[in-house]
Amino acid sequence: MVTRFTQICSDGAARSGEFSTTHGVFETPNFMPVGTQATVKGVDSERLKELGAQIILVNTYHLWLRPGPEVVSALGGVHKFCAWQGPILSDSGGFQVFSLKDTRHLAEEGVEFKSYLDGAKYLLTPEKSIAIQEQLGVDIAMVLDECPAAGLSYDEVSRSLDLTIRWAQRSLAARKNKNMAVFGITQGGVFPELRARAAAQLSEMDFDGMAIGGVSVGEEKDKVHEVLSYHAAQLPQHKIRYLMGVGTPEDMVFAVKHGVDLFDCVIPTRAGRCGRAYVRGEQPYINLRNAKYQRDEDPLDLSCRCLACRNYSRAYISHLFRTREMLGPQLLSVHNLTHYQELMQAMRQAIRNHTFEDLYQHERQRWKL
Amino acid sequence: MVTRFTQICSDGAARSGEFSTTHGVFETPNFMPVGTQATVKGVDSERLKELGAQIILVNTYHLWLRPGPEVVSALGGVHKFCAWQGPILSDSGGFQVFSLKDTRHLAEEGVEFKSYLDGAKYLLTPEKSIAIQEQLGVDIAMVLDECPAAGLSYDEVSRSLDLTIRWAQRSLAARKNKNMAVFGITQGGVFPELRARAAAQLSEMDFDGMAIGGVSVGEEKDKVHEVLSYHAAQLPQHKIRYLMGVGTPEDMVFAVKHGVDLFDCVIPTRAGRCGRAYVRGEQPYINLRNAKYQRDEDPLDLSCRCLACRNYSRAYISHLFRTREMLGPQLLSVHNLTHYQELMQAMRQAIRNHTFEDLYQHERQRWKL
Numbered sequence: 001m002v003t004r005f006t007q008i009c010s011d012g013a014a015r016s017g018e019f020s021t022t023h024g025v026f027e028t029p030n031f032m033p034v035g036t037q038a039t040v041k042g043v044d045s046e047r048l049k050e051l052g053a054q055i056i057l058v059n060t061y062h063l064w065l066r067p068g069p070e071v072v073s074a075l076g077g078v079h080k081f082c083a084w085q086g087p088i089l090s091d092s093g094g095f096q097v098f099s100l101k102d103t104r105h106l107a108e109e110g111v112e113f114k115s116y117l118d119g120a121k122y123l124l125t126p127e128k129s130i131a132i133q134e135q136l137g138v139d140i141a142m143v144l145d146e147c148p149a150a151g152l153s154y155d156e157v158s159r160s161l162d163l164t165i166r167w168a169q170r171s172l173a174a175r176k177n178k179n180m181a182v183f184g185i186t187q188g189g190v191f192p193e194l195r196a197r198a199a200a201q202l203s204e205m206d207f208d209g210m211a212i213g214g215v216s217v218g219e220e221k222d223k224v225h226e227v228l229s230y231h232a233a234q235l236p237q238h239k240i241r242y243l244m245g246v247g248t249p250e251d252m253v254f255a256v257k258h259g260v261d262l263f264d265c266v267i268p269t270r271a272g273r274c275g276r277a278y279v280r281g282e283q284p285y286i287n288l289r290n291a292k293y294q295r296d297e298d299p300l301d302l303s304c305r306c307l308a309c310r311n312y313s314r315a316y317i318s319h320l321f322r323t324r325e326m327l328g329p330q331l332l333s334v335h336n337l338t339h340y341q342e343l344m345q346a347m348r349q350a351i352r353n354h355t356f357e358d359l360y361q362h363e364r365q366r367w368k369l
Numbered sequence: 370m371v372t373r374f375t376q377i378c379s380d381g382a383a384r385s386g387e388f389s390t391t392h393g394v395f396e397t398p399n400f401m402p403v404g405t406q407a408t409v410k411g412v413d414s415e416r417l418k419e420l421g422a423q424i425i426l427v428n429t430y431h432l433w434l435r436p437g438p439e440v441v442s443a444l445g446g447v448h449k450f451c452a453w454q455g456p457i458l459s460d461s462g463g464f465q466v467f468s469l470k471d472t473r474h475l476a477e478e479g480v481e482f483k484s485y486l487d488g489a490k491y492l493l494t495p496e497k498s499i500a501i502q503e504q505l506g507v508d509i510a511m512v513l514d515e516c517p518a519a520g521l522s523y524d525e526v527s528r529s530l531d532l533t534i535r536w537a538q539r540s541l542a543a544r545k546n547k548n549m550a551v552f553g554i555t556q557g558g559v560f561p562e563l564r565a566r567a568a569a570q571l572s573e574m575d576f577d578g579m580a581i582g583g584v585s586v587g588e589e590k591d592k593v594h595e596v597l598s599y600h601a602a603q604l605p606q607h608k609i610r611y612l613m614g615v616g617t618p619e620d621m622v623f624a625v626k627h628g629v630d631l632f633d634c635v636i637p638t639r640a641g642r643c644g645r646a647y648v649r650g651e652q653p654y655i656n657l658r659n660a661k662y663q664r665d666e667d668p669l670d671l672s673c674r675c676l677a678c679r680n681y682s683r684a685y686i687s688h689l690f691r692t693r694e695m696l697g698p699q700l701l702s703v704h705n706l707t708h709y710q711e712l713m714q715a716m717r718q719a720i721r722n723h724t725f726e727d728l729y730q731h732e733r734q735r736w737k738l
Binding site for chain 2: 297319331
């Protein structure tokens with residue numbers, strides 16, 4: 001295994017480091033904007049770079065069905081396709097397929113499903129997922145795992161974990177391009193023993209990073225935080241730790257405190273499209289649809305220098321949402337992604353300065369954790 | 370009257386010049402992107418500047434109803450509101466009100482209508498329109514005119530023109546802020562005598578510019594071109610000539626040939642949102658929804674350096690439209706507006722070089738005029 005992750009400093013369990021890929025290095029802790037269809041909704045790649053993103057995520061499932069990995073490959077790979085020259089991570093496609101509860105069929109070999117586009121049958125296997133991700137040309141691939149729904153019994157989650165482990169082995173064996181990093185994914189629901197077993201068994205395999213799966217699938221926040229509080233420490237120190245699909249600023253600060261390095265989530269763009277702006281100050285976010293912002297001449301956040309804040313007032317953005325103008329979602333997506341990147345930057349700084357606990361307590365107070 | 374328009378050079382009837390406002394100078398011929406709700410759909414003000422726009426248009430009707438001119442004024446005026454520090458022209462609001470065929474009532478005083486937002490009754494008069502535009506703080510205001518529908522008789526259009534002339538006088542008399550330019554609007558349908566009378570009567574008044582109204586209201590293209598071919602020459606040489614609501618690149622090239630200086634139209638952004646990109650080359654435009662672009666690795670236009678063309682392939686933009694991603698409309702809006710600005714730049718250059726006829730014949734060939 002190539003050494004890709006280097007921890008540079010730590011502060012308690014929180015750590016800061018760097019991860020190397022063939023498309024450059026990103027710092028940790030870091031947050032990946034989600035480009036489901038190889039586009040971060042409403043944000044072009046120049047703006048994405050300007051706002052501080054260092055790595056983005058794309059969805060294998062969506063790009064598999066449309067335009068197809070062979071098309072992306074013929075066009076020069078996913079970096080050229082979406083004009084993002086930095087690192088790109090793809091998920092395995094499993095999360096989307098498992099969400100098709102009624103139309104998918106699970107077997108040892110893989111999971112069969114029908115395309116929502118034309119009804120055609122597809123079979124997603126661990127080998128197929130790795131092959132698609134290699135064809136897309138991503139820097140970091142995720143293994144196919146089974147993500148059990150919240151609320152299953154210990155035995156059900158344990159059997160599911162066994163399959164996830166076997167699939168992880170098959171995924172690693174399927175990798176042809178050694179320049180592409182592959183991350184394993186732990187499962188085990190909210191059961192400490194299963195989480196421990198997942199960590200131990202996956203740690204024995206030659207993964208370039210470890211991801212924590214199955215903590216953003218409908219459990220209560222308390223349960224999620226409980227898993228995070230012990231599970232990151234079960235993972236190897238020398239590998240990057242990626243918490244999949246999380247989260248809100250409060251969740252991410254909590255996770256970094258417990259040793260997580262990397263995140264992805266649709267929240268900043270999705271919430272932005274709905275009128276929510278994350279801000280500093282006493283209140284952690286505001287909703288621009290609220291009537292009280294109609295005459296507010298301040299920017300979203302006085303300390304922010306993003307496209308939205310350096311040009312426009314809350315009143316104007318409020319007007320854009322009231323008139324359903326697409327610039328509203330565009331501006332709040334840029335603003336929220338900027339806010340997320342600045343939070344990551346602040347956490348990296350705090351870890352270097354050994355002041356992470358202050359940052360954590362400050363955020364905790366704001367969010368009343 | 371302050372001298373605002375300076376003709377710098379001409380080539381046949383085509384002319385190039387400059388128009389001064391309190392928010393700076395714009396060159397002519399020029400095209401104004403349309404910011405109906407004080408936002409050019411999908412394009413932020415930084416991109417708008419980058420793509421070469423020198424002046425934009427906003428709609429009095431829409432801003433009157435929402436957020437209201439008093440709100441815009443309290444927030445520092447429309448320039449600050451929409452973060453555009455260059456010149457801004459507003460229409461009178463009349464065009465939108467007259468389009469409410471069933472719910473508006475026309476009288477000598479003005480035109481009464483019901484708000485589509487809350488059903489409240491509004492009365493738009495020449496004086497009210499000027500007052501709203503002054504309150505918005507625009508650089509150039511348009512007078513309220515009656516825009517008769519296509520297909521009316523000579524007598525009907527003549528009576529309508531009489532009202533437009535009386536309203537024009539009232540509009541001029543209503544202006545309080547002499548820094549705000551006011552443009553008169555000619556009507557007269559497709560009747561040369563009425564167009565001539567409109568030009569003559571409005572020329573006697575102290576307008577800062579002359580607009581040609583009522584040529585984008587449903588007549589056939591031939592009729593529109595016929596009016597343009599004689600009407601611009603009926604207007605005073607020393608005033609800017611603005612052709613309202615036009616148009617396609619072919620219409621604009623034809624109009625400049627006959628002495629028009631200024632345009633506005635929703636086409637570049639509206640067509641962009643529907644997948645149409647204006648390009649150079651043999652074909653004047655392409656539609657990115659067309660299957661043949663799915664694997665096309667070229668940019669929209671090889672000679673364009675806009676945000677879309679310097680980053681993305683036709684295949685990628687085609688993928689964005691197929692997946693209904695908002696970045697598709699955003700990119701094509703920027704591209705088409707860039708194309709329009711570059712056409713204006715090319716026309717100004719050709720007039721300076723006395724090669725306008727070559728440019729005209731080239732465009733004529735492409736569009737098979």
